[in-house]
Amino acid sequence: MSTIDISTARKVAHLARIRVAEDQLPKLAEQLSGILTFMEQLNEVDVTGVDPMTSVTPMRLKRRADVVTDGGYPDKVLSNAPDAREGFFAVPKVVE
Amino acid sequence: MTLNALTIAEARDALRKREVTATDLTMSCLTAMDAGDPLNAFVHKTPDIALDQARAADARLAAGDAPAMCGIPLGIKDLFCTKGVPSQAASNILRGFRPEYESTVTQNLFDAGAVMLGKLNMDEFAMGSSNETSCYGNAVNPWKVDDRHLTPGGSSGGSAAAVAGDLCLAATGTDTGGSIRQPAAFTGIVGIKPTYGRVSRWGIVAFASSLDQAGPMTKSVRDAAIMLGAMAGHDPKDSTSADLPVPDFEAALTGDIRGQKIGIPREYRMDGMPAEIEALWARGTEMLRDAGAEVVDISLPHTKYALPAYYVIAPAEASSNLARYDGVRYGHRAALAQGDGIVDLYEKTRAEGFGPEVQRRVMVGTYVLSAGFYDAYYNRARRVRALIKRDFDQVFAAGIDAILTPATPSSAFGLGEMANADPVEMYLNDVFTVTVNLAGLPGISVPVGLDAKGLPLGLQLIGRPWDEAGLLNHAYVLERAAGFVAKPQKWW
Numbered sequence: 214m215s216t217i218d219i220s221t222a223r224k225v226a227h228l229a230r231i232r233v234a235e236d237q238l239p240k241l242a243e244q245l246s247g248i249l250t251f252m253e254q255l256n257e258v259d260v261t262g263v264d265p266m267t268s269v270t271p272m273r274l275k276r277r278a279d280v281v282t283d284g285g286y287p288d289k290v291l292s293n294a295p296d297a298r299e300g301f302f303a304v305p306k307v308v309e
Numbered sequence: 310m311t312l313n314a315l316t317i318a319e320a321r322d323a324l325r326k327r328e329v330t331a332t333d334l335t336m337s338c339l340t341a342m343d344a345g346d347p348l349n350a351f352v353h354k355t356p357d358i359a360l361d362q363a364r365a366a367d368a369r370l371a372a373g374d375a376p377a378m379c380g381i382p383l384g385i386k387d388l389f390c391t392k393g394v395p396s397q398a399a400s401n402i403l404r405g406f407r408p409e410y411e412s413t414v415t416q417n418l419f420d421a422g423a424v425m426l427g428k429l430n431m432d433e434f435a436m437g438s439s440n441e442t443s444c445y446g447n448a449v450n451p452w453k454v455d456d457r458h459l460t461p462g463g464s465s466g467g468s469a470a471a472v473a474g475d476l477c478l479a480a481t482g483t484d485t486g487g488s489i490r491q492p493a494a495f496t497g498i499v500g501i502k503p504t505y506g507r508v509s510r511w512g513i514v515a516f517a518s519s520l521d522q523a524g525p526m527t528k529s530v531r532d533a534a535i536m537l538g539a540m541a542g543h544d545p546k547d548s549t550s551a552d553l554p555v556p557d558f559e560a561a562l563t564g565d566i567r568g569q570k571i572g573i574p575r576e577y578r579m580d581g582m583p584a585e586i587e588a589l590w591a592r593g594t595e596m597l598r599d600a601g602a603e604v605v606d607i608s609l610p611h612t613k614y615a616l617p618a619y620y621v622i623a624p625a626e627a628s629s630n631l632a633r634y635d636g637v638r639y640g641h642r643a644a645l646a647q648g649d650g651i652v653d654l655y656e657k658t659r660a661e662g663f664g665p666e667v668q669r670r671v672m673v674g675t676y677v678l679s680a681g682f683y684d685a686y687y688n689r690a691r692r693v694r695a696l697i698k699r700d701f702d703q704v705f706a707a708g709i710d711a712i713l714t715p716a717t718p719s720s721a722f723g724l725g726e727m728a729n730a731d732p733v734e735m736y737l738n739d740v741f742t743v744t745v746n747l748a749g750l751p752g753i754s755v756p757v758g759l760d761a762k763g764l765p766l767g768l769q770l771i772g773r774p775w776d777e778a779g780l781l782n783h784a785y786v787l788e789r790a791a792g793f794v795a796k797p798q799k800w801w
Contacts (some may be wrong), residue, residue, distance in 0.1 A: 229675040231668050232656035244732060250674055251733045252617045255689050261516040265691030269519060269749030270506050274548050295642035302637050307651050
């Protein structure tokens with residue numbers, strides 16, 4: 214039985230960049246613990262000598278020349294931005 | 310019969326004989342779509358686009374060179390980006406998003422002359438098995454046997470409800486762990502998830518990129534063959550899309566499966582499986598045997614580890630894919646307080662924009678990918694995934710042509726009935742379908758009968774990689790033998 218404590222839940226929420234209120238953390242910790250316990254069945258499997266799957270279909274990724282094939286329309290790129298100014302995405306100050 | 314109740318094949322033939330026009334067919338569906346509002350299947354309607362496309366289809370039909378999908382009115386799952394039309398994956402975080410581009414699948418369908426009626430409800434970011442995580446509210450199953458509203462399944466719940474309720478002729482779906490096949494089974498329609506790489510993922514909002522595939526949800530196996538042919542094909546914009554020719558899937562429907570070997574995997578006989586599901590599976594097996602197939606007991610020993618492996622891998626990939634929703638480039642941005650910085654922007658935006666199930670999966674994915682746990686969870690799950698695929702490789706190498714299993718562990722359940730369940734209980738809906746995504750195989754759900762309550766039940770056939778043609782032919786035989794013709798009583 215895996216258990217996630219409240220401080221781990223708080224840390225995971227922060228790593229995921231999702232704000233979780235303090236009073237919601239106990240329930241979150243309990244749910245995450247339940248899901249992780251479910252996953253721990255995987256420990257029963259002997260995976261000795263088995264490589265982690267990287268591609269479900271044996272395929273070689275295609276290559277192409279390293280050249281620009283698309284672009285040149287900043288107005289389209291910015292058309293869905295919540296805040297765009299002078300051809301840029303606008304965000305709160307990042308550098309002091 | 311009204312035009313909206315036609316199959317694709319029936320409509321195609323009538324359109325080509327000029328017995329009906331694409332415009333009349335589209336008008337009939339638009340009327341059914343509006344009358345279908347209680348099903349909450351269509352969440353963004355596009356009647357103007359539909360009528361323009363229908364008129365263009367009529368011109369093509371008059372010119373005499375129209376492909377099979379020309380003039381066929383479809384619903385499109387909200388996960389597909391459609392140019393200029395809201396495409397928000399049923400999430401508040403993409404509220405207001407109107408793509409500047411068209412997904413390859415919808416572009417392929419439009420190039421073939423298909424008509425888009427609107428966008429369809431689904432679980433948020435395709436994470437769910439009951440369409441109850443949608444920002445649009447629940448889609449409702451047209452099947453109803455008492456005063457309860459039932460789930461159409463998920464995540465492609467709106468697609469399933471719209472097709473089963475005759476609001477459209479067919480719909481697109483996507484399937485990461487069963488999201489085409491489970492809703493198809495819950496609503497008495499056909500749904501196929503193709504081999505990974507058969508259909509381009511470009512322009513489809515990503516959930517778990519190594520598992521996601523799009524496919525058709527239709528009223529018959531023949532329709533699935535026709536529509537899959539129009540959706541599939543190599544796409545340079547998706548590096549995992551296979552550069553293979555697309556066979557004529559409809560021509561493969563010969564109805565002859567004599568001498569074919571059908572595997573019955575013993576591990577799919579789960580503890581506590583309802584007797585009705587077991588009986589349905591046995592009936593389906595007899596139908597294929599009567600058609601001349603050889604039935605073989607097979608073993609897929611790692612089956613029971615598929616769900617836990619899936620619920621490591623899918624959230625891990627989702628946590629990475631959904632990192633892009635940060636309130637900067639598109640969709641929702643939280644209102645900030647005085648002095649809030651960029652991290653507050655991210656955290657508040659994602660807390661407001663993502664629903665509880667999406668938040669949970671993103672956090673699970675973040676955890677299993679974090680330092681110290683990556684090997685124990687994520688790499689172990691990928692190793693188990695390799696073993697699950699090896700199980701299938703071995704039975705196919707031994708000569709099995711297709712595998713028959715139940716599609717779902719039950720018929721459709723009531724909306725809200727799982728509200729207090731543990732998240733893991735809802736995940737059990739995918740128990741028969743996730744193995745197929747983990748192994749990258751094609752799988753199809755075919756309606757085979759009704760349960761004692763009068764609700765549809767489906768069986769799943771699983772095929773060899775790239776053998777959708779053979780798989781569809783097996784499904785066609787099962788469909789004809791089952792003779793499933795029941796339709797939901799119209800109550801809406």
